[in-house]
Amino acid sequence: xxxxxxxxxxxxxxxxxxxxxxxxxxxxxxxxxxxxxxxxxxxxxxxxxxxxxxxxxxxxxxxxxxxxxxxxxxxxxxxxxxxxxxxxxxxxxxxxxxxxxxxxxxxxxxxxxxxxxxxxxxxxxxxxxxxxxxxxxxxxxxxxxxxxxxxxxxxxxxxxxxxxxxxxxxxxxxxxxxxxxxxxxxxxxxxxxxxxxxxxxxxxxxxxxxxxxxxxxxxxxxxxxxxxxxxxxxxxxxxxxxxxxxxxxxxxxxxxxxxxxxxxxxxxxxxxxxxxxxxxxxxxxxxxxxxxxxxxxxxxxxxxxxxxxxxxxxxxxxxxxxxxxxxxxxxxxxxxxxxxxxxxxxxxxxxxxxxxxxxxxxxxxxxxxxxxxxxxxxxxxxxxxxxxxxxxxxxxxxxxxxxxxxxxxxxxxxxxxxxxxxxxxxxxxxxxxxxxxxxxxxxxxxxxxxxxxxxxxxxxxxxxxxxxxxxxxxxxxxxxxxxxxxxxxxxxx
Amino acid sequence: xxxxxxxxxxxxxxxxxxxxxxxxxxxxxxxxxxxxxxxxxxxxxxxxxxxxxxxxxxxxxxxxxxxxxxxxxxxxxxxxxxxxxxxxxxxxxxx
Numbered sequence: 004x005x006x007x008x009x010x011x012x013x014x015x016x017x018x019x020x021x022x023x024x025x026x027x028x029x030x031x032x033x034x035x036x037x038x039x040x041x042x043x044x045x046x047x048x049x050x051x052x053x054x055x056x057x058x059x060x061x062x063x064x065x066x067x068x069x070x071x072x073x074x075x076x077x078x079x080x081x082x083x084x085x086x087x088x089x090x091x092x093x094x095x096x097x098x099x100x101x102x103x104x105x106x107x108x109x110x111x112x113x114x115x116x117x118x119x120x121x122x123x124x125x126x127x128x129x130x131x132x133x134x135x136x137x138x139x140x141x142x143x144x145x146x147x148x149x150x151x152x153x154x155x156x157x158x159x160x161x162x163x164x165x166x167x168x169x170x171x172x173x174x175x176x177x178x179x180x181x182x183x184x185x186x187x188x189x190x191x192x193x194x195x196x197x198x199x200x201x202x203x204x205x206x207x208x209x210x211x212x213x214x215x216x217x218x219x220x221x222x223x224x225x226x227x228x229x230x231x232x233x234x235x236x237x238x239x240x241x242x243x244x245x246x247x248x249x250x251x252x253x254x255x256x257x258x259x260x261x262x263x264x265x266x267x268x269x270x271x272x273x274x275x276x277x278x279x280x281x282x283x284x285x286x287x288x289x290x291x292x293x294x295x296x297x298x299x300x301x302x303x304x305x306x307x308x309x310x311x312x313x314x315x316x317x318x319x320x321x322x323x324x325x326x327x328x329x330x331x332x333x334x335x336x337x338x339x340x341x342x343x344x345x346x347x348x349x350x351x352x353x354x355x356x357x358x359x360x361x362x363x364x365x366x367x368x369x370x371x372x373x374x375x376x377x378x379x380x381x382x383x384x385x386x387x388x389x390x391x392x393x394x395x396x397x398x399x400x401x402x403x404x405x406x407x408x409x410x411x412x413x414x415x416x417x418x419x420x421x422x423x424x425x426x427x428x429x430x431x432x433x434x435x436x437x438x439x440x441x442x443x444x445x446x447x448x449x450x451x452x453x454x455x456x457x458x459x460x461x462x463x464x465x466x467x468x469x470x471x472x473x474x475x476x477x478x479x480x481x482x483x484x485x486x487x488x489x490x491x492x493x494x495x496x
Numbered sequence: 497x498x499x500x501x502x503x504x505x506x507x508x509x510x511x512x513x514x515x516x517x518x519x520x521x522x523x524x525x526x527x528x529x530x531x532x533x534x535x536x537x538x539x540x541x542x543x544x545x546x547x548x549x550x551x552x553x554x555x556x557x558x559x560x561x562x563x564x565x566x567x568x569x570x571x572x573x574x575x576x577x578x579x580x581x582x583x584x585x586x587x588x589x590x591x
Contacts (some may be wrong), residue, residue, distance in 0.1 A: 388547070
């Protein structure tokens with residue numbers, strides 16, 4: 004076999020079951036690949052010994068014919084998921100030396116199904132960012148470059164390490180999380196597939212919290228089929244997360260490649276933004292033609308409160324973050340900077356432990372929740388959230404099965420290019436993705452073409468609550484129709 | 497500009513984040529930029545709209561009122577910067 008790191012997860016799984024390759028060989032190949040790609044800064048922690056030990060026990064099971072669904076598949080884990088005995092930093096100095104004594108439910112589900120951990124993936128600090136530039140451990144460098152250029156590009160964020168590692172073939176798939184677009188935007192920037200499932204589909208237990216009513220776990224993968232395989236293992240009810248939903252997890256893979264004939268696809272006119280680059284508009288039009296050619300019915304719809312989603316998000320998310328991050332006090336875990344009294348200890352610890360963007364969001368959140376402003380900002384934003392959700396409900400009630408939009412307003416940009424003067428410039432990256440979190444719906448980002456500069460572009464499909472299967476079916480139709488995006492050349496080796 | 501330097505200092509104290517003197521003016525600008533961005537929400541008619549409190553309509557599950565995970569004091573203090581006999585150590589709080 005040639006380079007095994009080029010296989011999809013589905014193909015690697017088939018090769019393992021047929022015993023054409025061993026899990027240890029697969030793990031060794033991935034470890035070599037990620038060690039040769041340290042310049043990309045994808046992994047904060049590498050766990051090669053653990054990976055090889057897990058792979059050896061997977062080989063024993065494969066030999067006995069007792070393979071579990073992800074037996075022997077090496078994965079990368081976003082460093083927001085607590086992993087027992089393995090440092091979990093959330094990309095922050097305040098958790099630089101935090102070693103959980105427990106395992107997150109989603110990662111425990113992956114190990115239950117036989118997956119192998121390669122290491123912990125870089126991210127924006129506490130998942131706050133759209134470019135992976137806010138990580139205390141330095142930015143992730145995208146494996147993608149503009150042709151003929153060596154300008155360093157961002158992989159998107161906050162799951163930038165996850166997306167870059169999957170695109171650069173440094174793992175067969177990765178876990179990620181999405182609060183406003185943190186799975187779908189980096190997937191779009193790197194030519195990978197990312198799905199944010201319905202709120203409540205995956206347990207949030209053991210995942211470092213950012214904004215609890217918006218956070219949701221999901222995979223980033225090399226193909227729609229790979230994403231379906233991973234989500235099936237990650238999802239499921241967990242008594243330890245009261246917002247996780249107790250309903251059976253379907254076999255998502257069975258939905259991949261199913262006919263989309265007769266499906267009704269809504270095209271929301273409010274997503275046609277002023278000043279949207281023509282290539283994004285063109286890509287969207289191509290998506291419409293592919294689905295139409297596959298037998299879907301296209302209808303124009305209206306989601307009138309769309310424009311308020313991003314501003315409302317920048318009240319709700321910081322408010323919840325300021326509350327969630329109150330736990331980092333220098334007393335129970337994490338960094339501690341001594342002070343003359345307990346208040347001084349808190350203030351010095353949090354000033355030193357949190358980066359600029361995190362401090363900014365905690366401050367905004369504290370402001371909008373403070374006495375006299377709570378109703379004007381927070382309660383109003385939560386009412387607008389109800390209106391955003393109603394818009395979607397009306398579209399689905401009128402017979403729409405899924406909604407097609409662009410995933411991002413542009414292709415990947417260079418390091419340091421955005422947000423240095425005005426934080427809002429960076430926030431606009433999430434304009435197409437954030438509505439989905441506000442309404443708790445599932446959304447998938449699927450590669451669909453290339454920008455004029457040769458960089459990946461993607462489309463987003465939004466579905467009814469708990470109807471990820473329709474999204475996998477439609478996304479695979481787009482994957483079949485779109486020009487194939489070859490992985491980036493390995494300039495780092 | 498809704499946020500001046502005095503408000504920045506007050507919020508920072510509420511959030512328990514120490515600010516360097518040279519950060520205050522800059523932070524006031526940034527916070528005002530974000531607040532200007534969210535200002536248009538004031539134009540939305542939210543009369544009679546319930547604020548969202550649960551993303552998915554579902555009944556909160558109840559569980560038996562019993563200890564599920566106990567006797568793990570070692571694990572609980574394992575990452576603490578300063579401990580003694582399973583207590584977290586902090587500077588003197590009560591004189």
